[in-house]
Amino acid sequence: MAAIQNLQAYDPFADAAADTSDSKGVQSGHIHIRIQQRNGRKTLTTVQGISDDYDKKKLVRYAKREFACNGTVVEHPEYGEVLQFQGDQRNNIATFLTRIGLCTEEQLKMHGF
Template structure:
């Protein structure tokens, strides 16, 4: 038999650098957008990580108009203010 050197690939975490440097929400310029499919055509979209100096009311109004949907704000202790669409 021949000796074959088998190498297993290590796990790769694309967000490791961001998680190591940023432990608080809103301190970096990252915006997290999550789309979750509910049932049928319905889905839930969350936007978090926007800077505090932005006008959330204007952003929400523009998103509602562009995406033809309803939206609201949710205040979270860890993540800050979140836009739900």
């Protein structure tokens, strides 16, 4: 009978820190956070510019849980893979990305009304 092991804290972004250009694992380039109006008061928040080194589906899964909203990864013909979240999540996404160390505040570009 196998002994039960304690589950260690799982870091979902451990495999994403493979970028060796910076000492902190921060990506190069800008990340654009936009808001789009849907119908009525409904809005979408889109995040574009995250490098391909990071697993975007894991980022969306963790952010959905933290912000209590729905989200998905959409393939855009011009911008590549774009993260979409329901509602106005611009400030939440900005603090989330800087807190996990994916980018710095200078790399974030906020667009919208």
